[in-house]
Amino acid sequence: MSKFILSLICLCLSVSVTAETVYKKTNPDGSVIFTDQQSTDSEEIKVRKPTTFSPPRLPALTLPTKKLSPSFNYELSISKPVNDSTVLNTSDVVVSVSVQPALKSAYGHKIRYKLGIQSLTSDKMSVTFKNVDRGTHNIYVSIIDLKGEVISPVASVQFHMKRFFKKPVPKPKPKVP
DSSP, X not given: OHHHHHHHHHHHHHHHHTOSOEEEEXXXXXXXXXXXXXXXXXXXXXXXXXXOXXXXXXXXXXXXXXXOOGGGOOEXXXXXXXXXXXXXXXXXXEEEEEEESOOOGGGTOEEEEXXXXXXXXXXXXXXXXXXXXXXXXXXXXXXXXXXXXXXXXXXXXXXXXXXXXXXXXXXXXXXXX
């Protein structure tokens, strides 16, 4: 039985590597041998070509950005929360960013912070999202102009919110005399 299993393994390996024609030979003791070399007492086995799948190429994801003069080429990064970090025992999340060069508020440029369906727009480098649910969240930050068009690359981080629930202790019922 073990020779048969070994023969099948050899058959599978030989088919996937080089062999296109396989021959089967049965010995007088009843053992079966699979090989790619023909002999007088062997019979040819037809082997199907394996089914393969090549997934289609996905288009590159590019978000439209408005072309501005070189003095407005912003570099935007999120410094808090750190990517893949865990926020514990609070319902609020503080998001802090750094912008290079400094934000041009005179031109109406602002920072858009997005967390799920919540969106905040501010000229401050830090905002707080209130009452964030437990779970994994993504924060997206970009710089927008007066028309609300994105004029910088979008920065993002993922974080995990863990809020522990402490069950309230029931008040004892008053004793009736």
